[in-house]
Amino acid sequence: MTETIIPYLGIVIVILLLVTLAQKIKIAYPVMLVVGGLLISLLPGLPQIKINPELIFIVFLPPLLYDAAWETSWKDLWRWRRVITSFAFLVVLATSLVVALVSNMVIPGFTLALGFLLGGIVSPPDAVSASAILKTVKVPKRISAVIEGESLLNDASSLIVFRFALLAVNTGTFVFHKAAADFVLVIALGILIGVLVGLLFYYLHKWLPTDSNVDVILMLLAPYVMYITAESFHFSGVLAVVSGGLFLSARSHSFLSHKSRLRGSNVWSAFSFFLNGLVFMLIGLELPEIVGGLGGVSLKSAIGYGLLITAVLVVTRIIFFLGTSAFTTFISRYIKTADSRPGWRGPLIAGWAGMRGVVSLAAALSIPIFLTDGTAFPQRNLILFITFTVILLTLVVQGLTLPFVIRWVHMKDPDHYNSDKEQADEIRRNLAEQSLSYLREHHAESLEVNTSLQELTAKLETDLNLSDEETGAHHEEFKQVYLRMLDDQRLALLEMNKKPETDEAVIRKYQGLLDIEEEKIRLKYD
Incomplete structure (x- = not known):
């Protein structure tokens, strides 16, 4: 065999x-x-x-x-x-x-x-x-x-x-x-x-x-x-x-x-x-x-x-x-x-x-x-x-x-599609605009008192108002800093896992969430 x-x-x-x-x-x-x-x-x-x-x-x-x-x-x-x-x-x-x-x-x-x-x-x-x-x-x-x-x-x-x-x-x-x-x-x-x-x-x-x-x-x-x-x-x-x-x-x-x-x-x-x-x-x-x-x-x-x-x-x-x-x-x-x-x-x-x-x-x-x-x-x-x-x-x-x-x-594309990056930016802005409209229309009162929703609104407004200059060097710097921060969080999770009272299944769950977050950042800025 x-x-x-x-x-x-x-x-x-x-x-x-x-x-x-x-x-x-x-x-x-x-x-x-x-x-x-x-x-x-x-x-x-x-x-x-x-x-x-x-x-x-x-x-x-x-x-x-x-x-x-x-x-x-x-x-x-x-x-x-x-x-x-x-x-x-x-x-x-x-x-x-x-x-x-x-x-x-x-x-x-x-x-x-x-x-x-x-x-x-x-x-x-x-x-x-x-x-x-x-x-x-x-x-x-x-x-x-x-x-x-x-x-x-x-x-x-x-x-x-x-x-x-x-x-x-x-x-x-x-x-x-x-x-x-x-x-x-x-x-x-x-x-x-x-x-x-x-x-x-x-x-x-x-x-x-x-x-x-x-x-x-x-x-x-x-x-x-x-x-x-x-x-x-x-x-x-x-x-x-x-x-x-x-x-x-x-x-x-x-x-x-x-x-x-x-x-x-x-x-x-x-x-x-x-x-x-x-x-x-x-x-x-x-x-x-x-x-x-x-x-x-x-x-x-x-x-x-x-x-x-x-x-x-x-x-x-x-x-x-x-x-x-x-x-x-x-x-x-x-x-x-x-x-x-x-x-x-x-x-x-x-x-x-x-x-x-x-x-x-x-x-x-x-x-x-x-x-x-x-x-x-x-x-x-x-x-x-x-x-x-x-x-x-x-x-x-x-x-x-x-x-x-x-x-x-040397065939030129007759359909004149925007580049993948341009389409991704347009989709991101449209989704941000749609989300802001939803929050302001259906949760206006909560936005005045809920700190988490206020932070979400600020993030969506940032996505909506990105300038062309910001999508270049500034975004590359942000991506690199964010990825290093995620690596630092992974090291922190490994240290937490050494404690006997910590459940390893919970640690793995959060490791998975960090992996998803990294994938989101790479898709967004690569």
């Missing part, structure tokens, strides 16, 4: 070291983890790592998609709904078709059904990769909103293409009108199940006498229930998780207490970080087994096919994004659109940000070894190798070069 656990503990330690290094050199950690896993897999004597596709689909995928959906802005998703849905569904279908045609023409023994199977596997950009890499670069808000929204939804359409292609390979037949009807049904009922399960959890949180611990456990259970319920009826588990996550996220302040939101945010942050790190490391570690299973195909030929399919995916995606921009410019004469002139800069950035990841690998690994008639599944090992090559190249090449592409394109 110990021999089994030690390698995985080692993997976790390596993940932490590589993520720290990625933060130090300012690159996205998925890139560092995939490359690190690839290099580690080449070390002699390393135990062979095998990834169970069911493990990825059931254990990893639901919480990662749920977390991405929870962090997604519904306002931005709705604003760019036409662009996002066209990329999430139409572009995935078109990309699968292009990959099918190219692989059928170039790769010996590849039928159109196998080509569609490969296209369904490699066509969707990865939501986890996109979110992680976009955090390390500065792009206009509309671009990041489209990329993240598209990446959330395209997994479902690609897995549906994969499912139908797998059926066609197994049976040798494909009925287009039936597949099209099933495609719509799988999407619509997947979304419906996600919303219904989300509604169930909404009322569980709201009606049951839960505390923050129970709320967090329910939040962790929700994506698994959504995914498994939808998949049990053969509908889209991915869309169930995404729609359910969006539904609950938009209503979180109406059914979760402040303590549950704080704890839930911390737990999800650590949990999704751990799952992300583990899955990207496992992608790199999977290389030896994939190469070993190539069989009759030479490694040189397999690499060539992988490079070709990667190039096809990149070029096809960029062409479709630029084409969509031109079509939007044309159609905006007749239909009102969120942006009537997208230009070429934004579509080029979004087209280049097409990193593949966990969903593609899981789909490829889930291909059965044998067909229903007992014969070996054709080209299975080559499909696995091409998928791995696509993931590696898109993550490393596109992930590392995306900042340079953004700088080269």
